Amino acid sequence: MENTARVKSEEMVGRIDGRLMKNKVIKGIFLAATAFTTIILMVLLYRIISQGAPYLSWDFFQNFASRRPEQAGIKAAVIGTIWMMSVVIPTAAILGVGTAIYLEEYAKKSALTRWIQMNISNLAGVPSVVFGLLGLTIFVRVFGFGNTIIAAGFTMALLVLPVVIVASQEAIRAVPNELKEASFGLGATKWQTIYRVVLPYAIPGIATGSILAFSRAIGETAPLIVVGIPTFVAFLPSGYLDQFTALPMQIYNWTSRPQVEFHNLAAAGIIILLAVLILMNSVAVWIRNRFQAR
Amino acid sequence: MALTAVNSKKKPEMMEQEERLVYNTKNLNLWYGDHHALKNINLGIKEKDVTAIIGPSGCGKSTYIKTLNRMIDLVPGVKTNGTIEYRERDIFSKEFLVEELRTRVGMVFQKPNPFPKSIYENIAFGLKIHGIKNKQIINETVEKSLRGAALWDEVKDRIHEPAYGLSGGQQQRLCIARCLALEPDVILMDEPTSALDPVSTLKVEELIQELKERYSIIIVTHNMQQAARISDKTAFFLNGEVVEFDSTDTIFNSPADSRTDDYISGRFG
Known part of the structure; x- marks a missing residue:
């Protein structure tokens, strides 16, 4: 009777083939998922580059928007995006890192701070169009900025703020307690x-997370549409209260034109946008590697 | 005062004189939330002594030493009553700033915790936060502190290299040097050798013997042999109470309380 309840090694060895089979199938599924994603991405990139690359010329950077595709360029959009980011980056960085430091280092853990924390995390998932409406109401109308750089910049800063806060909080939380104890x-x-121990340790994490958030602000279109940023701009802004256009707006404008030439121009614009994003992400990677080498 | 026993072997001339206390703890109670971690502690700690605090895990010895420089404030939900006097000043009073207390009372932690900076910057840190900017003073203090921690000869050629390149034992002596830079009165050590190998431990113990000439040292240890080797006085903590506080000789050779005897002879803990 005793033997029936006992483990039999022959039986277990007999099952090895089945287990290994399962092992292989699972691996195949994951490989297929990766391959599928990669192929889609390659097709997308191929289409954009083959369409847009011929249009990338010095004139393309030098020219303003135009009704004639051969004269249309992206100058106003590139310069406009730079102006807008010069509002977004300092605003989101100061508010975001400040909030993160307060929540992690000063605020007592209470029901209120937990509630605030939950709201910040939820805000990170709010659709960007909603931030556009917020910007339209507050910055464009209440503050009376109109559809200008400052209004769009503040709107985009609000959009990326939750991500900057959460990333900064995680970086600050990762600072070993022993180091803070040593300082105290x-x-x-x-x-x-905070200044001499926490921030130096957390800066790489804060910078990496923030740059990824900022690159989202460069690519977002919906809030700009809602705020009323024009798509056809044939001048450069000279101040923060000027009108402007941005890269995604220009691309959006071109894709909605009927002529094929404009679609190709849009592809060229997308190449520029992608190049900017890759550049920013590389900076994030570079910062992370540089500081980790310590 | 609060001291009942006097170390008869080492300093007989002290018997007549009034003993100078660096710390005098009176009726100290401490709670973590509802957990009563320290119960009615009364302890007078003498100047220029090495005072060891021993006891099994969870007996409150680390809590007590962290209360002495109010590092315990960093733990949320801690309540205390009773008093701890440092040089006859109540450390819990509003007038005694915690930054001043921690400047006068240095602390060495369980795990070596140098900053991710150079050896030099680790020691300069304490000076810089206290507003000392003079390069020459900083340079001299760095050398003096490293010599004081018996580390100078090992690191003098690479003081601008990262402190993380040092061995664990060297890192712990660097942390001691970091304390010495501020010329503290008391050095608190919370199980300073528990993360070190035997050779490094021996070096730190030798260092403590040198340091006791100039500083009062309070050391928490779970290593009873260590307490016996290096300390003048030993306090035995159990379940948040001080069971016995006496000269190390007495505690290890003829303890008054049977629980002390059980613990030091390894019957529990």
């Missing part, structure tokens, strides 16, 4: 500890 143990104040 030497009689440092809270600010000295």
